[in-house]
Amino acid sequence: MRLEFMCNVKENEVLGKNIYTSEGTILLKAGVSLNSFFIDKLKKIGVSYVYIQDERLDDVLAIDDKLVELKRLTIKNMSKIVKNVFNKDKKGLHDSIEILEELIDYVAENGDVNDLLFDVKTYDNYTYLHCIDTGIMSTFLGVNMKFNHLELRELGTGAILHDIGKTKIPNSIINKTSSLTKEEFEEIKRHPIYGKEILEKNYSISDNTIKVVSEHHERFDGKGYPNGLTGNAISKFGKVVGVCDVYAAVTSNRSYRKRFKPNDAYELILSGSGTMFDDEIVQKFKNTFSIYPLGCRVILSNSIEGYVVKQNVGFPDRPVIRVMDENGKTGANSFYEINLMNSINITIIGIA
Ligand SMILES: [Fe+2]
Incomplete structure (x- = not known):
């Protein structure tokens, strides 16, 4: 594939x-x-x-059927969560959150970081898939940061629910494609507060999950919202989801802009180190996620094109590249591989 x-x-x-x-x-x-x-x-x-x-x-990308099924169930469940919030159904909300935890546990215990990041997103299914991608990414980052089992559940649940406060904002503002007025933008900026209020009313939601929701737009340098918190006043939960939310958002198409290519999105995160994002979290991000997804076609500095077939852990920009025989031959002699770890004079210059 x-x-x-x-x-x-x-x-x-x-x-x-x-x-x-x-x-x-x-x-x-x-x-x-x-x-x-x-x-x-x-x-x-x-x-x-x-x-x-x-x-x-064929040997590069395996489909994880269990994960596909869990994601499908989670997407279905997201509309139930929103309904439960509207109906103030605490028991219903509690039950649907248990379904999220199943996905988080699976990702934390069995997930392969390379399989998960690039699912197909369209405008119409953006919202829920974005939440689930943010949840999955945050869980991986949490595993690498040695969060314990309970913390991973709190982090992942909060990451999936991070924008739940947007349900309190009129659709006419949320879906507006032209530019927002100052008042409309101020209202959007209140969604972390609305989210906190919704979840606080449900006593079975942990404080750490609520922190994710209320802090996911706070920024390390204090330029975030709603409270302009700085540095370690933002919890590790809020910091992790802050990074993953931005990455997952810019790698999706929206009605008002085209998606970033994965390498540009990655660059955006790295360039925010020490300003938007805590440097320590960005370092962990670098050690967790690769720039070029498996199966992605890239152009090398020697003008050759090939596909990413293996990542080198800790070196997100130097994967193994498979170069195909362009005559379309198949079988063992139809390609060769370049490990960019061993060919330091060659770099990736873009995605084809
Ligand atoms: Fe948000």
Whole structure:
């Protein structure tokens, strides 16, 4: 399987991973041959890349069926959570949070960081998938920061619920595509407070989970909101989710802008070290996530193009690259690999 930008997808190529709607049902199933109708449709709804089956890369990306199922259940469950909040149904909210914990436990114990980061997101399913991506990323970062089991659940739950306060803000403001007025922006900035208020009313939600929700827009240098907290006045929970929320947000398409390429999003996080984000957290981020996802086609400084097939831990910009025989041959002689750890004169200059 390889990761391909929609503009590079050719007719009759076969979809490698399911594409879901916001309700968690399948929009297009893995195995479908992409004809021009499907390709146009996917572009129209804002899909910018898809996984394509490619036997030359079959050993690279395995599909974790259990995780796919847990994510689908979680997406379905998100609308229940919102309903429970509206109906002030504490028992219902408590039950739906248990479903989130199942996903978090699975990610923390069995997840492979390389499999998880790049699911297909469209405009319409942005909100829930963004929450789930933020939850999964935060859990990985928490594992690397040696959070204990309870803390991981608190962190992951808070990360998935981080924007729950937006349910208190009118849709006309949340979905506005033109620029916001000053008053509207001030209202948006209150969503961490609204989220805190919602969760505080539910006594089974831990203080650390509430901190994630109330602090996820606070910034290390005090330029965040709603309270302008600085440095260690922001909890480690709030700091982790602050970084992951930004990364997951800018790597998605929104109605008002195109997604960042993964390398640009990564650069954004690194450039915020010591200002927007705690330097220590950014260092952990670097040791946890790689810049170029597995299966991604990249261009090297020697003008050769190839696919990322293996990461080198701690060196996010120097993975192993598989270069294909362009005559389309298959089998063992159809490619060779360059390990950028051993070829220090070669660098990645971009995503193809
Ligand atoms: Fe937010």
